[in-house]
Amino acid sequence: MTQTEIIQILSGFVGSIGFAILFNIRGKRLITAAIGGLLSWLLFVLISKGVSSEPIIYFIIACVISAYAEIMARVLKTPTTGFITTSLIPLIPGGSLYYTMVHAIEGDLNAFLPKAIYTMELASALALGIIVSTTFARVFNKLIMNKVKNKI
Amino acid sequence: MKKLIGYAMDIGEQMLISGAEVHRVEESISRICYALGAARVDVFIITSSMVVTVHTNDGNTYTQTRRVTSTNIDFEKLHHLNQLSREICEKKLTEQEIEKKLRDANNCKKFSxxxxxxxxxxxxxxxxxxxxxxxxxxxxxxxxxxxxxxxxxxxxxxxxxxxxxxxxxxxxxxxxxxxxxxxxxxxxxxxxxxxxxxxxxxxxxxxxxxxxxxxxxxxxxxxxxxxxxxxxxxxxxxxxxxxxxxxxxx
Known part of the structure; x- marks a missing residue:
């Protein structure tokens, strides 16, 4: 791991904790959310060694992190949304969103369009990952519920 | 019953304000209402409005609506409300208990x-x-x-x-x-x-x-x-x- 990567992992982690506190997540749940934030960029660094397409990496991480959020939410008996959001904060394409804006204001259409499309790609990859995990969680929930009902 | 629906609405409204997704709020409200003895519950919620109609076994129907204008994300509160709605479904709480727990949830700790x-x-x-x-x-x-x-x-x-x-x-x-x-x-x-x-x-x-x-x-x-x-x-x-x-x- 290079120095920049370590800085990114740590600062992403701090950012996640900051957001978790703003959302008033406390105690065990704060720790869970913070670990998610650490995990998300650690995964990015690790996966990016093997996969070059950023949207695909984003998709994989979004799947893994939302699955983690769903599981921890079941364990701690609390809603999932807070965990997903705080853990995925480092992946939010704030940088490319900003540069899209800058290119738009400069009227540089040739730079603006690819950047805008790329930002959309990253955001859609994130969304898709969350959807996959959420849907699977719903299906699992149904299966478990049915099993419990059959036992009774 | 009217009052009980009011509590269910209060819980749902606060959940929505604190940042829950609509699906969770709808499910919580309908579960609470069934647990409190409704025969049929129809819930429709969007981010800014809630409509709940409850049919009771003695043939009455009650409808309440709420307009939700604010959002104030607070997952500590949401966690407590979630626990409260679980408790209501699992064991019968009295009106006073529900009211007290709801007040506690609304006054939960916040960072300064x-x-x-x-x-x-x-x-x-x-x-x-x-x-x-x-x-x-x-x-x-x-x-x-x-x-x-x-x-x-x-x-x-x-x-x-x-x-x-x-x-x-x-x-x-x-x-x-x-x-x-x-x-x-x-x-x-x-x-x-x-x-x-x-x-x-x-x-x-x-x-x-x-x-x-x-x-x-x-x-x-x-x-x-x-x-x-x-x-x-x-x-x-x-x-x-x-x-x-x-x-x-x-």
């Missing part, structure tokens, strides 16, 4: 205001580092973040429109960032602005929008998506205004 300011500042600094800024830029971000939060705090008292808050925050961020460049403290505004914009991104709104859209609550999901898009446009507009009218770009 100055701590919130520090959080904003730290988030801004952390993301400045994250996107490749150096220590000077991170430090400037730290102060800009604190100042922005402080000025938005006073701005909120004058105007209650949330879109304007984002717009105003973006204006202050851009102005301060370009000023520090004018003073020669940093060479480039990019990192400071990116770090601070991260604090404005409606993360919960977007996550909920996605989850609502794809669990069948399309109207609520669309509403939330549009809110997020408008928030992003407001941020961009704030940046444009300062950058162009201030003569910093072009």
């Amino acid at each position: 205001l100055w701590f919130e300011f520090i959080c904003y500042a730290v988030i801004a600094a952390a993301f400045t580092m994250f996107f490749g800024g150096d220590i000077t830029e991170a430090l400037i971000s730290l102060f800009v973040g604190a100042i922005v939060r402080l000025s938005v705090y006073f701005f909120e008292k004058i105007i209650s429109n949330k879109i304007f808050h984002k717009f105003f925050a973006a204006v202050v961020i851009t102005l301060l960032a370009f000023m520090t460049v004018e003073f020669g403290w940093i060479a480039n505004v990019d990192m400071v602005i990116i770090g601070n914009i991260m604090t404005l991104i409606p993360g919960i709104g977007l996550t909920n929008a996605i989850r609502d859209l794809f669990t069948g609550d399309s109207i609520a999901g669309l509403l939330r998506s549009i809110e997020a898009v408008i928030a992003a446009l407001a941020i961009a507009a704030g940046y444009f205004l300062v950058a162009v009218l201030g003569g910093f770009v072009l």
Whole structure:
């Protein structure tokens, strides 16, 4: 791991904790959310060694992190949304969103369009990952519920 | 029964305000109502309005609606409300118990205001580092973040429109960032602005929008998506205004 990567992992982690506190997540749940934030960029660094397409990496991480959020939410008996959001904060394409804006204001259409499309790609990859995990969680929930009902 | 539906609505309303997705609120309300002895429950919720109709076994129907205007994300409160709705479903609580627990949930612990300011500042600094800024830029971000939060705090008292808050925050961020460049403290505004914009991104709104859209609550999901898009446009507009009218770009 290079120095920049370590800085990114740590600062992403701090950012996640900051957001978790703003959302008033406390105690065990704060720790869970913070670990998610650490995990998300650690995964990015690790996966990016093997996969070059950023949207695909984003998709994989979004799947893994939302699955983690769903599981921890079941364990701690609390809603999932807070965990997903705080853990995925480092992946939010704030940088490319900003540069899209800058290119738009400069009227540089040739730079603006690819950047805008790329930002959309990253955001859609994130969304898709969350959807996959959420849907699977719903299906699992149904299966478990049915099993419990059959036992009774 | 009327009063009991009122409690269910209160719980649901507070859940929605604290940042729960629509699906969860609908499910909680209908479960609570069934647990309290309803024969049939029809719940319809979007982000800004709730309608609940309960049919009882003795042939009466009760309908209540609520208009939800504010959002105030608070997952501690949501956690307690969630526990409360579980408890109501699992064991019969009396009216007084429900009322007391609801009050407790509404008065749950919050972080103090100055701590919130520090959080904003730290988030801004952390993301400045994250996107490749150096220590000077991170430090400037730290102060800009604190100042922005402080000025938005006073701005909120004058105007209650949330879109304007984002717009105003973006204006202050851009102005301060370009000023520090004018003073020669940093060479480039990019990192400071990116770090601070991260604090404005409606993360919960977007996550909920996605989850609502794809669990069948399309109207609520669309509403939330549009809110997020408008928030992003407001941020961009704030940046444009300062950058162009201030003569910093072009």
